[in-house]
Amino acid sequence: MNIIxxxxxxxxxxxxxxxxxxxxxxxxxxxxxxxxxxxxxxxxVTKLALKKAQNVSAACRDDDLIIAADTLVYLDxxxxxxxxxxxxxxxxxxxxxxxxxxxxTGITLLRGNENTSKVEKTDVxxxxxxxxxxxxxxxxxxxxxxxxxxxxxxxxxIFIERIDGDFFNVMGLPLCxxxxxxxxxxxxx
Numbered sequence: 001m002n003i004i005x006x007x008x009x010x011x012x013x014x015x016x017x018x019x020x021x022x023x024x025x026x027x028x029x030x031x032x033x034x035x036x037x038x039x040x041x042x043x044x045v046t047k048l049a050l051k052k053a054q055n056v057s058a059a060c061r062d063d064d065l066i067i068a069a070d071t072l073v074y075l076d077x078x079x080x081x082x083x084x085x086x087x088x089x090x091x092x093x094x095x096x097x098x099x100x101x102x103x104x105t106g107i108t109l110l111r112g113n114e115n116t117s118k119v120e121k122t123d124v125x126x127x128x129x130x131x132x133x134x135x136x137x138x139x140x141x142x143x144x145x146x147x148x149x150x151x152x153x154x155x156x157x158i159f160i161e162r163i164d165g166d167f168f169n170v171m172g173l174p175l176c177x178x179x180x181x182x183x184x185x186x187x188x189x
Contacts (some may be wrong), residue, residue: 001111003187006056006068011153015173016067020189024067029055033070035079042119044079045070045106050117053110062112065185069108071172073148075101080148089138089149096148096159097129103148103170109181118181120174122165124152129159147172 005016008028016024029052035044048070056066073080075095083089101124108117137156143149150156152163152170166174179189 002061002064004056004060004064004066006052006066009172011151011171012069012173015168015171015175019175019179021187027056027059029068031055033081035072035081037079041072041074041079041102041104041121042106045072045104045119046108046117047106048072049106049108050110050115053108053115057110064111065187066110067107067178068110069105069173071103071105071147071169073101073103075099082145082147083143083149086138086144089143090134092149093129093134093137093143093159094131096126096150097134098126100125101148103165105169105172105174107174107178107181109185111185114185116181116184118177120166120169120177122163122167122169122174124160124170125162125164126159127161133159 003024005024005026006029033048049068053066053068080092083092103122103124105120106117108115140155142151142154152160168175
C-alpha cells in the first residue's frame, strides 16, 4: 500500500513528515474548487476533500491510501477561500481584523471503495490590524495561496490573539483527527 497525499500544499507535506509519515507520494488535484453557498461549512469542506480524493484516485492503485484535505475560513457564515489577487487578500484581512472566525478542514481517506471523512473546526481571534500592517503583509506574497489570506505559522502569527482548537487545523491538516483516521485504515504512527 502506498500513501498518497492529494495536495500540493507544502504545509500539509511538512505536517505529514512531522508525524512520522515519511514514505508517501504527492499527487496534487489541480481541478478548480467550486464553493456551493447553500452548503454548511462542514458539508462544504467534506465535499471538496472527497472530490480531491476521487480525482486523484484515477492515478492510483486500488490499494493506495489517499489522504485529501480542504480548508476554508468562515466569517459570519461567509466562506473565505484563497484570494484571487492582492486586493482580494487585503479585503479579506480587513474583514478578519478584530474578529473571531472559524477554520474548517475536511479530511477524506480513500482506499478502493472504502472512504471516510471527518471535519475539524478551530476558532481564531484576530486583533485589530492596521491598513499599513495588512498592506505590508500582503506585499510578502504569503497570503496568496492561503484560505482566508493568512498563514498562522507565518507572518500572520502576530495578528492572532487566541486560538480555540487544533492549531494544525489552521495550517490545513488537523493532526490529531488525521492520526485517529489513519489508525482505522491500519496505519500506525
